[in-house]
Amino acid sequence: SAVISQKPSRDICQRGTSLTIQCQVDSQVTMMFWYRQQPGQSLTLIATANQGSEATYESGFVIDKFPISRPNLTFSTLTVSNMSPEDSSIYLCSAFGDTIYFGEGSWLTVV
Amino acid sequence: EDQVTQSPEALRLQEGESSSLNCSYTVSGLRGLFWYRQDPGKGPEFLFTLYSAGEEKEKERLKATLTKKESFLHITAPKPEDSATYLCAVQASTGRRALTFGSGTRLQVQP
Numbered sequence: 001s002a003v004i005s006q007k008p009s010r011d012i013c014q015r016g017t018s019l020t021i022q023c024q025v026d027s028q029v030t031m032m033f034w035y036r037q038q039p040g041q042s043l044t045l046i047a048t049a050n051q052g053s054e055a056t057y058e059s060g061f062v063i064d065k066f067p068i069s070r071p072n073l074t075f076s077t078l079t080v081s082n083m084s085p086e087d088s089s090i091y092l093c094s095a096f097g098d099t100i101y102f103g104e105g106s107w108l109t110v111v
Numbered sequence: 112e113d114q115v116t117q118s119p120e121a122l123r124l125q126e127g128e129s130s131s132l133n134c135s136y137t138v139s140g141l142r143g144l145f146w147y148r149q150d151p152g153k154g155p156e157f158l159f160t161l162y163s164a165g166e167e168k169e170k171e172r173l174k175a176t177l178t179k180k181e182s183f184l185h186i187t188a189p190k191p192e193d194s195a196t197y198l199c200a201v202q203a204s205t206g207r208r209a210l211t212f213g214s215g216t217r218l219q220v221q222p
Contacts, residue, residue, distance in 0.1 A: 004154075033209045042198065043155070043212045056207070092154055100145060100202070100210060102154040 002027050004103035006093050012109045018081040021106045023093030028073035031096035034066070037105070038089045046091075049076040083110045113138045115213035117199050123219045124189055132184040132216045134199030142204040144182050146175050149196045149215070158184075158197075189220045 003026040013019050023032065032049040047055040047068055055068035070076040080087055088110045093103040116135045124130055136144065143162050147155035159168045161177040168175050172193065174185040184197055196217045200210035 001157075006154075031208055042214045043200075043210075045207075045209045045211075048207060048209055094209075096208065099157055099160055101157060102147075104154045107152075 001099075002029060002095050002097040002101045004093055004095055004101055006091075006103035006106050008106055009104060010107040012111060013083050015084060015110055017083055018079055019083065019108065020077050020079045021091055021093070023076045023078070023095075023103055025074045025095045025097075027097060029095040029097045030073075032070060032076045033094040033096075034068060034076070034078045035092040035094060035102075036089045037092060043092065046078070049078075080108065083108075085110045113201055113203055113211040115199055115201055115211055117197075117213035117216050119216060120214065121217040121219070123221065124186075126190055126220055126222050127188045129185070129187045129189070131186070132197055132199075132218070134182040134184070134213055135180060136182070136199075136201045136213075137180075138201045138203050138211075139206070140204035142202045142208075144177055145200045145202065145210060146173075146182070146184055147198040147200065149198055155198055186218070189218075191220045191222050194218055194220045 005024045007022045034046040035043040045058050046061045047057045049070040051070045067079045090105040092105045114137045118133045143160045146158040149155045159175040164179045176183045196215045198215045200212040
């Protein structure tokens, strides 16, 4: 099984600022994904993080707002840019190894 | 478009009272159906993957089954520690490999 570590686990952010979330997997994985889970809701896919190329974004999510990097097979970052209170959510990193695993999530509150 | 519907939204059981959670899905071609458990403040914890109709998997008090249109998560003689949100998700055999999630069933088991 894969172990996924996310940083930060929780943060309170000021409106208009940006925050980068890091995701580290303890083994090489073929695919990594970023999800958002708004309070009381289920998981919504933001994008697929592609190693060595641009991320593939889902409808409603754009690169300028959620830039993603994946420099190698074990690491990815998601930046939430120019934050507003509507961005207050849990952001989850997911990796495709022998099955699909999730990190513990990064809880962002925008004030 | 892939869709996952879970029912009921919430379920309250007495300790020892067995029940089932339902997950109905539509997908262009099913690569796998996944069940996760999510505790408050945590990321989803992998439980099962089912790949073909008729398949069953068990883990402690949980048993997952799959048909061509739905999956059931049977909980036998639940304990209070089984209280959590149970998420169902599908992975399509073509196109993107990320999971599409249902809205979850919030299970509360009372002693």
